Amino acid sequence: MPSSHHKHAVTVATACMSADGTPDFALTTVAVSDEEAANGRHYELADAQLLDRGYEEPFVHFGEGEGPAFLLPAVREYLGLPPAHEAQTNPILVENR
Numbered sequence: 001m002p003s004s005h006h007k008h009a010v011t012v013a014t015a016c017m018s019a020d021g022t023p024d025f026a027l028t029t030v031a032v033s034d035e036e037a038a039n040g041r042h043y044e045l046a047d048a049q050l051l052d053r054g055y056e057e058p059f060v061h062f063g064e065g066e067g068p069a070f071l072l073p074a075v076r077e078y079l080g081l082p083p084a085h086e087a088q089t090n091p092i093l094v095e096n097r
Contacts, residue, residue, distance in 0.1 A: 005033050005035070006033060006034075007031040007032055007033050007036075008031065008032070008033075008034075009029050009030070009031055010029065010030055010031075010032055010037060010042045010063055010064055011027060011028070011029045011063075011064050011072060011084075012027070012028045012029070012030065012042055012043065012046040012061050012062065012063050012064075013025065013026075013027055013061070013062045013067065013071055013072050013075045014026045014027075014028065014046060014050060014055075014059050014060065014061050014062070015059075015060040016050060016055045016056065016057070016058070016059050016060070017055065017056040017057070017058070018054070018055060018056070019054040019055070019056065021056070024055065025075045025078055025079065026050055026053070026055055026075075026079075027072075027075055027076065027079060027081070028045075028046040028049045028050060030042050030045040030046055030049070032045065037063070042063055043059075043061045043063070046059070046061055047059055072084065
């Protein structure tokens with residue numbers, strides 16, 4: 001299978017409205033191929049997840065690497081989430097006997 005069809009996780013930071021109509025930020029992680037990302041599919045998937053979670057339009061999206069370097073860490077801090085490197089799980093080694 002060509003690598004362009006391999007899906008990878010993309011985190012999207014979004015400026016949006018909460019269900020009560022106040023400005024808010026949200027983070028969404030979606031899985032897309034390189035081709036899908038180039039066509040903006042990650043934004044469509046983020047839209048659907050945000051609507052399911054009760055957020056309202058307008059949505060202003062910034063995918064990983066598309067905004068200033070401080071954006072994703074700042075949104076994570078705003079939302080009370082740990083830094084991305086702390087949020088990742090560490091592999092567990094299991095000894096088979």
